[in-house]
Amino acid sequence: MKKKVTLIPGDGIGPEVVGAAVRIIEAAGAQIEWERCDAGAEVFKKGDPTGVPAETVSSIQRTGAALKGPLETPVGYGEKSANVTLRKLFELYANIRPVRELPGVPTPFSGRNIDLVVVRENVEDLYAGIEHMQTPGVAQCLKLMSDKGCEKIVRLAFELARSEGRKSVHCATKANIMKFTEGLLKRTFERVAPEYPEIRAEHIIIDNCAHQLVRFPEQFEVIVTSNMNGDILSDLTSGLVGGLGFAPSANIGAGAVMFEAVHGSAPTIAGKNLANPTALTLSAVMLLRHLGLREEAFVVENAVLHTLEAGKALTGDVAGERIAATTSAFTDAVIENLGRNPTRWQVREHKPLRMPPMRESVATVAAKSRRTVGADLFIEADMTADRLGPSLESAMEGSAMMLKMCSNRGVKVYPEGATRPDCVDHYRCRFLPRTAGAEVTDEMLTDLIRRVGARHRWMHLEKMQEFDGKAGYTKAQGED
Numbered sequence: 001m002k003k004k005v006t007l008i009p010g011d012g013i014g015p016e017v018v019g020a021a022v023r024i025i026e027a028a029g030a031q032i033e034w035e036r037c038d039a040g041a042e043v044f045k046k047g048d049p050t051g052v053p054a055e056t057v058s059s060i061q062r063t064g065a066a067l068k069g070p071l072e073t074p075v076g077y078g079e080k081s082a083n084v085t086l087r088k089l090f091e092l093y094a095n096i097r098p099v100r101e102l103p104g105v106p107t108p109f110s111g112r113n114i115d116l117v118v119v120r121e122n123v124e125d126l127y128a129g130i131e132h133m134q135t136p137g138v139a140q141c142l143k144l145m146s147d148k149g150c151e152k153i154v155r156l157a158f159e160l161a162r163s164e165g166r167k168s169v170h171c172a173t174k175a176n177i178m179k180f181t182e183g184l185l186k187r188t189f190e191r192v193a194p195e196y197p198e199i200r201a202e203h204i205i206i207d208n209c210a211h212q213l214v215r216f217p218e219q220f221e222v223i224v225t226s227n228m229n230g231d232i233l234s235d236l237t238s239g240l241v242g243g244l245g246f247a248p249s250a251n252i253g254a255g256a257v258m259f260e261a262v263h264g265s266a267p268t269i270a271g272k273n274l275a276n277p278t279a280l281t282l283s284a285v286m287l288l289r290h291l292g293l294r295e296e297a298f299v300v301e302n303a304v305l306h307t308l309e310a311g312k313a314l315t316g317d318v319a320g321e322r323i324a325a326t327t328s329a330f331t332d333a334v335i336e337n338l339g340r341n342p343t344r345w346q347v348r349e350h351k352p353l354r355m356p357p358m359r360e361s362v363a364t365v366a367a368k369s370r371r372t373v374g375a376d377l378f379i380e381a382d383m384t385a386d387r388l389g390p391s392l393e394s395a396m397e398g399s400a401m402m403l404k405m406c407s408n409r410g411v412k413v414y415p416e417g418a419t420r421p422d423c424v425d426h427y428r429c430r431f432l433p434r435t436a437g438a439e440v441t442d443e444m445l446t447d448l449i450r451r452v453g454a455r456h457r458w459m460h461l462e463k464m465q466e467f468d469g470k471a472g473y474t475k476a477q478g479e480d
Helices: 014-027 041-045 054-063 082-089 147-163 181-195 206-213 227-240 278-290 294-310 327-336 385-395 442-453
Strands: 003-008 032-036 065-068 094-100 115-121 131-135 138-141 168-173 200-205 222-225 248-252 257-261 370-380 401-408 411-414 426-433 457-467
Touching: 003 014, 003 054, 014 032, 014 065, 014 278, 014 294, 014 327, 032 054, 054 065, 065 278, 082 257, 094 147, 094 227, 115 147, 115 227, 131 370, 131 457, 147 168, 147 181, 147 222, 168 181, 168 206, 168 227, 181 200, 200 206, 206 222, 206 227, 222 227, 248 278, 257 278, 278 294, 294 327, 370 401, 370 442, 385 401, 385 411, 385 426, 385 442, 401 442, 426 442, 442 457
Parallel strands: 003 032, 003 065, 065 257, 115 222, 168 200, 168 222
Antiparallel strands: 094 115, 094 248, 131 138, 248 257, 370 426, 370 457, 401 411, 401 426
């Protein structure tokens, strides 16, 4: 019986590289029935703000698997990314991007035996897409990371290492600066790692990880990281082995999977038969493995590698424009080489990947104790801190709360703040109870908003909470 798979040709060069991959895997005898669906630019133009029509969603719900070409994403306005929409709709929480030195693809790193996988959390972090213009000149984006999301991606990284026989996993974070969000990923990694005693677990700061990747990339096997960091880092690692034209990826969820090349739609070469279909074809190899068509995956991957190694039908990103093969010529060469293996490159063994269990219930982390100890009120004010501070203190006279400090872009500016503050009209104003140790009530916060709101425009209130006696908030730079 044929396996049903949703096929999304995509935008730009998408139809060309998807068409090439489909030709190759069908020539290899893979028994797949394609359900062709739309997403991306043409859908946006029809007025669908998601870029993903209901028919496409229904198809993926039926098949549980999709092979997708690159989709154009509107930049800086209106609609959401159709790519992100697909990932969120199906809770495709893990993005797996393997990077390995390829035969016949010369790079400054050739001979270094680069062979690693970036495991990127795929739905949380800044990509939650929760943004606000807090003043006409100050924008905010909420960075959301959950205990549940961190545990899923960390466990998947260790399971991937185990399935591929890898010996180490690095967790790359910016926990030295973002101690709650990125720190949560680090703490989760350190909690889960002992359950995989045969795998060496190391934490690394993300900027050092980028530095090490371009100096000693061969030291890494699996890197697990947050959404934004993973997006950037995986493009960097693709550059080590020849570029995005050779970078496949898988988006993994409990109920669906979606395979795609890392590269974009490349509109400048669309329709010219110039695109490199390697990344999409290797993504299709990952799809075949997922479907249990392991022999077909082995044959297709080896044919691609043999073609690259032979060097007789390489696209322009490798061979240069003067001697470049067309997309269709490269595809023809791969099909001709089905059944042949490269001489200097061995396909890695892959055992079935064990997915971390999904908890259907709403995830809750219970604290033994919790207290509200203060509040940060964010205020829009076209005045200097030495004028704003006294105004707030005057507003709070006779109330149960008092002003502790004001900060501007994370730096304390009142009282006695930074020596030369370059302020914008967006202040975080921290209020504490006048009675030391008292807990802040909702009635106190309502009074705070009423008093301050009578004088100043405010846009956001954040409770300062303690969980199990530990502060759940950060201090401003310079705050005591």
